[in-house]
Amino acid sequence: MKEIKAIIRPAKLLEVTEELHEIDGLPGVTISEIKGFGKSRARNAADKVMYEMVEFIPRIQLEVVVDDEMVDDVVNVIQKYAHTGNTGDGKIFVSTIDEIIKIRTNERGKDAI
Incomplete structure (x- = not known):
């Protein structure tokens, strides 16, 4: 099992999210509003003014846990539809999940997704 976390x-x-809904068997997605900054810095005067006015840049964080077989489908959708080609498009992180436990039923592993 893998956790896919994307900042977009x-x-x-x-x-x-419209395209993620089209993936058959996707168990669900958690969405959070977040703020942060990357290593890119203002390169021109207009960008510098924006960075001085806004300490942190608003972004969305998507989180989903899927079977290993679904990872490429989910990553490809996020990569394709979150892409603008500009600095600040975001990142996708894929991590291994050792265990999942569904609190309500105590199901574990794939049954808990």
Whole structure:
């Protein structure tokens, strides 16, 4: 099992989630509003003014846990529909999940997804 965590632009949320809904068997997605900054810094005067006005940039974090077989499908959708080609498009992280426990039923592993 893998956890896929993606940080994307808020403007791309609807497009990404609409396409994720098309993936057969996707168990669900958790969405959080977050703020942060990356290593990129302002390169011109207009960007510098924006960075001085906004300490942290708003982003959306998507989280989903899937069977290993679904990872490529989910990552490909996020990559395709979150992409603008500009600095700040975000990141996708894929991590191994050792165990999942469903609190209500005490199911474990794949049954708990």
